[in-house]
Amino acid sequence: ADAQYQLGYCYGYGKGVAADAVQAIHYYQLSADQGNADAQYVLGLCYHIGKGVSVDSVQAVHYYQLAADQGNADAQFILGVCYRDGVGVSVDTVQAVHYYQLGADQGYANAQHQLGNCYRDGKGVSVDTVQAVHYYQLSADQGHAGAQCSLGWCYRNGKGVAADAVKAVHYYQLGADQGYANAQHQLGNCYRDGKGVSVDTVQAVHYYQL
Numbered sequence: 582a583d584a585q586y587q588l589g590y591c592y593g594y595g596k597g598v599a600a601d602a603v604q605a606i607h608y609y610q611l612s613a614d615q616g617n618a619d620a621q622y623v624l625g626l627c628y629h630i631g632k633g634v635s636v637d638s639v640q641a642v643h644y645y646q647l648a649a650d651q652g653n654a655d656a657q658f659i660l661g662v663c664y665r666d667g668v669g670v671s672v673d674t675v676q677a678v679h680y681y682q683l684g685a686d687q688g689y690a691n692a693q694h695q696l697g698n699c700y701r702d703g704k705g706v707s708v709d710t711v712q713a714v715h716y717y718q719l720s721a722d723q724g725h726a727g728a729q730c731s732l733g734w735c736y737r738n739g740k741g742v743a744a745d746a747v748k749a750v751h752y753y754q755l756g757a758d759q760g761y762a763n764a765q766h767q768l769g770n771c772y773r774d775g776k777g778v779s780v781d782t783v784q785a786v787h788y789y790q791l
Contacts, residue, residue: 602633710741
């Protein structure tokens with residue numbers, strides 16, 4: 582099954598053979614049918630975006646579910662997104678949180694960030710800004726730019742932590758350095774308003790322009 586998955590990958594990305602999305606699907610399917618979780622996840626992704634097959638969000642969720650049930654963190658995260666957005670399933674924020682949690686427990690940074698958002702916004706769970714900060718921190722420590730920006734927001738506004746403008750700037754800077762637009766914008770605001778840094782309109786404009 583692993584060899585079939587690898588062959589599908591080669592056809593999918595043109596590694597050693599001419600790229601052929603339909604052939605990739607053929608081999609992913611063979612592998613998925615034998616229970617290969619990576620193949621099930623990628624097959625779900627192909628149905629999700631319509632690569633080598635027609636878009637079919639219900640089939641996408643089917644294969645994500647198979648992979649998630651085997652502990653595939655990629656699939657657990659994307660299944661959470663599907664439940665959040667109602668893709669291939671009815672919107673169910675509690676289920677979204679469930680799958681984010683599974684991914685987060687495996688150290689998956691995207692899942693940790695989304696779980697933080699759920700606790701911040703009270704989506705599928707009660708609002709708990711301390712828990713939001715906890716998951717943002719886990720994700721930010723892995724270099725997730727969105728989580729770094731979210732953590733900066735928490736420090737800027739004293740949500741789940743004591744307000745600390747200098748720490749806010751630190752996390753905005755980390756996100757901005759990765760090209761994350763919202764972090765760049767927020768960092769510009771800090772320089773404009775002198776929050777955590779000295780007022781510097783030139784630096785503010787610099788980050789706004791990025």
